[in-house]
Every structure is written in structure tokens, then in C-alpha cells.
Amino acid sequence: MKHNEESDANIRTVKDQVESLYNFFGHSIKRWAVLGDLLSPESRDITLKRLCPTRWSSRYDALVALKYRYGDVIKALDKLSLTSDKKTERDEADALRKNISKFQFIFLISLQTKILECTNAVSKLMQEKSMDLLKASALLQNAIRTLKEYRTKFDEAKSFTLALALKWGSQTQFENTRLRKVKRHFHDLCEDSRLSDGEHYFRVNVFYGCLDVIIQQLSHRFVSLNRTAQLFEAIHPNTLQHAKDEELYEAARRLSDHYCRDIDSSFAGQLVSFRTCFKEQISRHTSVISLAKLLIVDNPAVTSAFSEVCSAFLLFLTIPVSVATAERSFSKLKLIKSYLRSTMAQERLFGLAILSIENERARKLDISQIVNDFAERKARRMPFN
Template identity: 25%
Template sequence: MAGHISGVQKRILDMNPKAMFVPCNNHSLNLAGMHAVGVGTKSVTFFGTVEKVYSFFSSSTHRCDILKKHVPIRVKRSCNTRWSSTHEAVCVLAEHTEKIIDALEALRDGPEETSETRGDAGSILVCIMTYVFFSFLHFWNPVLTEVNDTQIYLQQEGLALDQCVQKLKALTLFCHEKRDSLVSKATEKALQVCKAYCIPKERRVGRRKKMDGENSCDAGLTLIQETSREQLKAIDQLQAEIKKLTTQMNTLHHRFAFLQIQTLLDTKKDDFIKKQIQHTCAQYTELNAASMLTEITRLRHHIILYKEVNPDEQVANWSALDLLRWVYKWKLQESLTNFVVTLRIFLTITVSTASCERSFSKLKLIKTYQRSTMSQERLSNLAILSIERDFNVDFNSVVEKFVLIKSRQI
């Protein structure tokens, strides 16, 4: 899809050079998280253990009943294609670690349990009761909380490109500022848990024969140091992947940066605005650069007068959509023709396919394999019922109307 040589992006651009390609932000963030998880074996093993916990309890109703006696909520499943599910799975384990361990111990030590259940519970406990697992549990929990918050924000309807860029920059800033503190806090909490459960924090390190000129201090890292190094590598990889996968979006945002209210009101950036307008008008021949420069000067005068009349209005915090709404509210679209067209082009750049995918997800729930012979009319009606489910329907009046259409036995 995104191939710039022979992909769909390239084929569309060949037919229409004015088209703009922006990868889905939610998928980009998903991919960034997947790449960050796969930087080391310990991180991959941790998420494998999380998946084992879900599979163990969900494969038997009896095990679920035992879990419900200890934990108020069910364990969740992690999914690579939906990163929010990974956050939910890790969050449940982080909040109810002791109770989940108690449930596993009850299944392992229960004399009435089958040998398979006792063996699986024991093997999962061995994987959980390690310093590495608790360290990554308390490391990924705050990271995934921020990633999930960003993902939910990016799935909102009517989101503009500048808002998406701002939110992703905030996530990148979080990874940069909290890089060391996330690792140190995860190490501290893991050591506390290990002390409470008497879990060894060191491992036996195999010593190899030293070569000539090699010092004894080169023997290797401790388990705590090695785990911390892999966590730092994971947070750095997440930050790098976010920057890499949002390059196209940042390029488009920079191209239309002159539409931001802070830039428009700053007279020191007139040269930058002029340069960007010339670049935009060269691509969109319908626009006139000289007229747009005049319109921006006119717009500044209107905004200055508006600020004098409304001093409490936070004009500097307006988004591109707020600016367009203000222009239409004061009937200025006729005097700002080129500027309004450019602003509308910017605001109609698609930044996510979450809304489209929700339609396909709902369609898959309606038209199942058992309903393969469903007609188009019935499928459309069921889809409308699903979409408009928030409306209150008087079923008695519907039944009466249905009876009056034709004599039937109900």
C-alpha cells in the first residue's frame, strides 16, 4: 500500500500528482510498539508469558471460576494488531499481581485438579516468579498507558493533521524525558517484589577463559544491568520508530505550517510564510500566491480587531479547524478565498482509518459465515439498526404496525 516505487501510493500519484499520502497513525503507532517489543529476548519472553496466563485461564471454565475468586476482573489477551489490548493485558497483571499468583498457586497445589492443570499452573508460576518478569511488568505498564492514551486520541472523529502531530510529539517527549526514570522505577518495584517473594535477583554467570590482554572486569553484566539495558533499548526503539513512521505526516504538516494561528500572527515569519505559499501554489495551480499573501495580511487585521473586542478569547490556542469556523462565523470566506481553500485542503487530509475499520468490524459481526446468503437489502437494514442503536425504539408500536401490514399470526 505505502510502496513509493510500485505500491498503491505510487500508482495514485502517477495518475494525480496533487494527491497526498499519509499512513494511518494508529497502524504506525502499532508497528512502532511491535518493533520496540522485539528488540530483545527478555521483552519477547515477557509478552509470551502474558499470553500464556490468558490462554491458561480462558481455556477452562473451572480455571476461570478459580480466578474469579481471587481477581475481580478477567485477564486480557494481548494482540499485535490492536495495541490497546496489550495495554489492557499488562494493566490487569500489574494491578492484580498478587491475586493472580494466588490463583495459580491454588490451581498448582489443589489435590482435586488434573495433572495437566497443575503442571501448566506450575510452569507459568516459574515464568512469572522472576526478576525479569516483574521488572518488565512495571516498565511496560506506564509506557503502554501513554501509548494507549495516544491511540485512543488518534481514533477520534474529525481529528486534524496538526492535532495528530501534536499528540505524537507529546508521546515522543514522554519517552525522551521519562527514559531513565521509567527504568529506575521498574527496577525498584521489581526488587521490592522479589524481596517479598524471596526471588533471587542474580543468576549464575558462566565464566569463559580470558584471552591475552582481557581484564577480569570484562566478564559480563549482572541480571539487573542486562535487564535495564534492554529496557533502555526498547524505549529508544519506540521513540525512533515513532519518528520514522510519522515522517510523511510531519512533512505535510511542515508544508502547511503557515496555516497555524501562531505562525500567521507572527510578523517575523513573513519570509517563511511567503516561501511556503509559493511552494503550495506551485503544486496547486488553482491557487494564486500573490492573492493569498494579501488575504493573510487582511486576516491579521481582522484577528487583531477581534482580539481587541474579545480580550478573554485565547486566539493563540486556536487550531486550524477553529480558525476556519471563525472565518465562516464572521462571513469572511469571500474575502479570503485562496486562504480558505488551502485551509480546507489541509483539514481534509486523512490521518486515520479507524472510522472505516469500525464499519468493516461491525459488518463482519452482522454478515457471518452462517449468514452467507443474506441479501443486500437485509444487510443494509441490519447495518442501519446497528449504527442507530442509540435511538429509543417503541417495540410495541413496531409490532402493531407490522401486524397491520398483513394478516399474520404472531
């Protein structure tokens, strides 16, 4: 618990410093111009970004921008601390320069960027409409394995950060902080053995602590998703291709027992028969949705013979992987029902919300044709022969 608190405190401090850097340059046109004049050719299209408290992708963008523009930021802070006419501006630039030049800060930027590289890609892919449970579970397991491997490579991460620090001219060693003196009582058996070496302290309390928390959260939060994905492995093309009849029958029976209200007990036999009939076609598919199209769309005449297999496919495809779409729909309500539309009734609000959710289809509609059809239906004048 203590390690988690200390790692959270260090990461929170780094995020505050990143936000302070953006505010320092972003709240002044002159300071932003100074930073823009020092742009290196390879980072001309990368600008500092604000840390969003809710979207992890924006945090990744902000950290990557600082990582690639770190040298330009240092030069801008040095120039402002030497040439600025305002004492408060010089002092703030000096303080920011001192904070971001620490080796621990550079290591934490590199660490957080590595973590968000894994989680940000998985988060974006899980929000895709074509994503299913089996793919999402495989992506999560891959992210967990990558983070566990990175946890064992502290020396490699330190060498990478050291090369960056030498390139940027920053500190190359951890700072040894003074430990707080703790009062000892007469019944204490030994001295308070706390970590005094800066590198050892960072390795145990920050590096390991941060990675342990993110690995634990990824494993704990998606337990139900992984369990559900394991239940539906029976209808995955890889299982249908390589599993034996007994293994496939047992996996199908577990699925039908769990969803006994939706899938009948005859599902196991139908699935084995489905594999026998469509063995060659199954070998050319890699996802459950393609198998569902093969059975329901391409071969509708045989759906009555494999009714429970169709039910399993439809049940799998209707289970949502994430709630991102629903959350965005609720977020849109603030834009739809604004101050100027405060008297909007429920029916109109419902219609505008549907248009916002299905905006891709709404943009493809021919509005002029719809208006003409509406005008023809509502026309009151009678036609004369």
C-alpha cells in the same frame, strides 16, 4: 541488530506467558472461581484479559490487569499447586508461578505498561473525528519526549519494580544466565566480551533496546505527518497571533508553493489581511477548525475576499490523520456479508455498509415516519372525492 533481536525475544516471551496465564484460568471454570475468591478489594473490578494480536489498546488492558492483580494470581497459583487433584494442573501452576516470579518478568511488565501508557493514549486520540494534523503531531512529539526521558531513568524504574517485587514477595534480583561458549579462531584478537551480569545485560539489551525501537518507530513512521503539519503551521491560531508579518508571509508562501494546484500564489497576502481583519476573533480560538467556522460559517459574506484562505482551511480539514475509520469499515464487511447473506448484490451491500459506517446518524432516524412516507408514495389506490 543483535540488541533488537534479544529485546524482541524477551518481550515475546513475556507476552506468551501473559497469554498462558489467561488460558490457564480462563479455560476452566473452577480455576477462574479460585482466582475470583482471592480478589483483593482494590482489584475487584479488574479481571485478566486476553492479548489481542492486532489492537494495542487490548494489550495495554491485559498488562494493566496483570500488574494490578499480580498478587492474586500468585496466591491462586500457589493454592492450585497445593490442592489440585490433577498432576498436570499442579505442574502447570508450578511452572507459571516460577516464570512470573522472576524479577525480569516483573520489570518487563512495568516497562511495557509504561510504553503503552504513552502510545495507547496517542493512538486513541488520533482516531477521534475532531483530531487534526497539528494536534496529532504535537501528541506524537510529546510521546517521543516522554519515552526519551524514561530511557534515562533506568535506576528509577528499577527501584519502582523492586518495590513491587518486595510487596508481592517475588524475586528481587536479576538472574545471571550462562553464556554460550563461542569457538575462538587463531586470528581472533581478543576474547569475546559479552555481558555476563544480569542487570547490565537487561539494561543494555532489553531496556535500552526496547525503548530505542519504539522511539525510532514513532519518529520514522510519522515523518510525512510531521512534515505536513509543519507546512500548515501558517494557518494555526498560535502562528497567526504571534508571528511577524514577514514570518507569516514566508510560511504561507511555502504552503502555497507545495500545494500549487489547490492554493493560488495570492494566499500569502490574503492570510496576512485575514489576520489584520479578524485579529480579536483569532485570539479567542485555539484550533484550525474553529478558525474555519469563523470564516466560512460565521462570516460567509467575506469568503470571496479570502477565497484562498478558505481553500487552505478546507484542504487542511480534509487530510485524514489516520486510516482507522476506513480499516474498521473494511472489517465490518465480514459481519455484513456473512454466510447467510452470501447471495447479496452490490447495491444492497453498499447500502448496508453506509448504514454501518454512519450508524450514529442511522440510530437517530425516525423509522416509523420513513415507513409512512414510503407507503404514501407507493400507494396504488386512487383517492375518491
